[in-house]
Amino acid sequence: MCGIIGYLGPHQASPIIIEALRRLEYRGYDSAGIATLDNGTLNRRRTSGRINNLADSLVQEPIRGKIGIGHTRWATHGLPNEQNAHPHNSCSISVVHNGIIENFKQIKENLLTQGYEFSSETDTEVVPILVQSFIDRNAKPIEAVHQAMKVLQGQFALCFLFAGEDDVIIVARQGSPLVIGHDQDAMFVASDALGLAGLTDNITYLEDGDSAIISQQELIIFDVNQKPVSRSKTIVSIDSAVNPKGNYKHFMLKEIHEQPESISRALESLFQSGQLNDQTVDQICQQPINWVNLIGCGTAYYACQIASYWFEKLIKIPARAEIASEFRYRNAVIKPDDLSIFVSQSGETADTLAALRYARDCHSNNLSILNNPACSMERESQRALSIHAGFEFSVASTKAFTSQLTVLLSLGLIIGYRKGTVTHEEFSTIKSDLFELPKLVDAVIGLRDDIIKIAEFISDCPAVIFIGRGLMYPTSLEGALKLKEVTYIHAEGIAAGELKHGPIALVDKTVPTVVLAPSNDLFVKTISNLKEIRARGGPVILLTDSEGLVQAGDDTNFALTLPKINPLLTPILYTVPLQLLAYFTATKKGLDVDKPRHLAKSVTVE
Numbered sequence: 001m002c003g004i005i006g007y008l009g010p011h012q013a014s015p016i017i018i019e020a021l022r023r024l025e026y027r028g029y030d031s032a033g034i035a036t037l038d039n040g041t042l043n044r045r046r047t048s049g050r051i052n053n054l055a056d057s058l059v060q061e062p063i064r065g066k067i068g069i070g071h072t073r074w075a076t077h078g079l080p081n082e083q084n085a086h087p088h089n090s091c092s093i094s095v096v097h098n099g100i101i102e103n104f105k106q107i108k109e110n111l112l113t114q115g116y117e118f119s120s121e122t123d124t125e126v127v128p129i130l131v132q133s134f135i136d137r138n139a140k141p142i143e144a145v146h147q148a149m150k151v152l153q154g155q156f157a158l159c160f161l162f163a164g165e166d167d168v169i170i171v172a173r174q175g176s177p178l179v180i181g182h183d184q185d186a187m188f189v190a191s192d193a194l195g196l197a198g199l200t201d202n203i204t205y206l207e208d209g210d211s212a213i214i215s216q217q218e219l220i221i222f223d224v225n226q227k228p229v230s231r232s233k234t235i236v237s238i239d240s241a242v243n244p245k246g247n248y249k250h251f252m253l254k255e256i257h258e259q260p261e262s263i264s265r266a267l268e269s270l271f272q273s274g275q276l277n278d279q280t281v282d283q284i285c286q287q288p289i290n291w292v293n294l295i296g297c298g299t300a301y302y303a304c305q306i307a308s309y310w311f312e313k314l315i316k317i318p319a320r321a322e323i324a325s326e327f328r329y330r331n332a333v334i335k336p337d338d339l340s341i342f343v344s345q346s347g348e349t350a351d352t353l354a355a356l357r358y359a360r361d362c363h364s365n366n367l368s369i370l371n372n373p374a375c376s377m378e379r380e381s382q383r384a385l386s387i388h389a390g391f392e393f394s395v396a397s398t399k400a401f402t403s404q405l406t407v408l409l410s411l412g413l414i415i416g417y418r419k420g421t422v423t424h425e426e427f428s429t430i431k432s433d434l435f436e437l438p439k440l441v442d443a444v445i446g447l448r449d450d451i452i453k454i455a456e457f458i459s460d461c462p463a464v465i466f467i468g469r470g471l472m473y474p475t476s477l478e479g480a481l482k483l484k485e486v487t488y489i490h491a492e493g494i495a496a497g498e499l500k501h502g503p504i505a506l507v508d509k510t511v512p513t514v515v516l517a518p519s520n521d522l523f524v525k526t527i528s529n530l531k532e533i534r535a536r537g538g539p540v541i542l543l544t545d546s547e548g549l550v551q552a553g554d555d556t557n558f559a560l561t562l563p564k565i566n567p568l569l570t571p572i573l574y575t576v577p578l579q580l581l582a583y584f585t586a587t588k589k590g591l592d593v594d595k596p597r598h599l600a601k602s603v604t605v606e
């Protein structure tokens, strides 16, 4: 959320910063800005809208300087206009910020009474003015930042320039991630390593409470107690991210198409050459587990919901899925013998990270299932498993979801087998069905033309209902989320058995229902719900297999026939056409799929 870039080196800063901001645009794209220092003087340019607006403005009227900071914003406080765009300045300071300053009102009132003036509606503007107030009392830049850090509450990643200090960037972080990149003759700052793709792969991850003085000669890092500390450098391979869209029009479509490979990679990581292959899983299997908590946000939460069904079935212990933002505040009772599993693509989601910290405070065994390497949750978890999906750029998550599901199902299967709740025969069957999955996902992607016809139909509808039973219920929630995110059509996922308890009142001829009904033990019941919808004039789009299609008859407006698959694996397979449906509906409506309105990838604020 909000992308930050800093550069200090031998070249003009603004073109480098603009390119890096483009790579971070998935973190927010409602306004952007840049500040540089040239012969000690601060220059600043800000524009509303996408990075292109800023880039165009800099082409028309360049700003000079070999040191600079840049920002792409996801608004929290104040409209997404130029006045509220970052960098925010005081008379001798420029700063970009990711996060939320929770006590900004008190700080602002205090600074106003001291005679300082403000020009934006943002929480961020208190930062340069607060730091300025310490500079005005003769503090050196790093001292002023340290004093400000003691006052600021909330989450922040901050990157400062100081007038007259042409060789210094100062950074500070609390709660929001920040990395420093090293090159032979240049130094960089970014809100995540991806921003530095193509610039450097030599990265230092700052820890919570850290601050740093970055100059060409040296890097001095201070810990949470503001004492000098050394932090190691890591080589992060991010080169492949430089031109990642390939021949696809959108990241979302590319990543949907990548799923056969990403699912294979997830499987290989756990069952290499047919053997169980993971020490982390071994360690988990050796622990007593009384209860499983599965915690995440958004799509990752739906992965948790699906996994809770799998875990109860395969391990025969209670499993509950929790929304991280609820879990962290409701004083959930969790015990040391519980296994708390945190699911997050980015590994930086503020609520999931806070929930992990809560579980740690309760001494619960914990495991994070992550995609982004070297993220905060990896560092803070007792154990972590990677889903190996590769960088996910699309704001709407696709391949990360199916890889999360693949890892969660494999994990449940392995634990169940080791604990004796899954027989050898069941284990072998499910495992070999899992290895068949990439081929079947590929076949479903091949249904594209049929899905486009359905997308054309629903693109004119005011709302869409998704229903399913059992594992298809949380799958319907994910289908609805995907559609709302990228098409802005209202969509609801509903447990099919709940329809009669209220939601069926929504059905009419303009509101179609997507019925997820693989031919399994709940099929007949789901089809009864389909009939109830048809009886009330609601259009129906049925997703089933060939057996299901025969049984359901032809009382549908559209039917999509998916391969028949082990019922346990249906959430993974049935998600793929829902992703494509959302994608093609959005493109039919002419929307920018990769930059859905109001959204950003990696939600690092609450």
Ligand code: F6R
Residues within 6 Å of the ligand: 297, 298, 299, 300, 301, 343, 344, 345, 346, 347, 348, 349, 352, 395, 396, 397, 398, 481, 482, 485, 602, 603
């Ligand atoms: C939806 C989506 C979000 C994320 C959620 C959690 O397509 O991407 O709902 O799933 O913000 O993000 P992570 O997995 O990074 O914790």
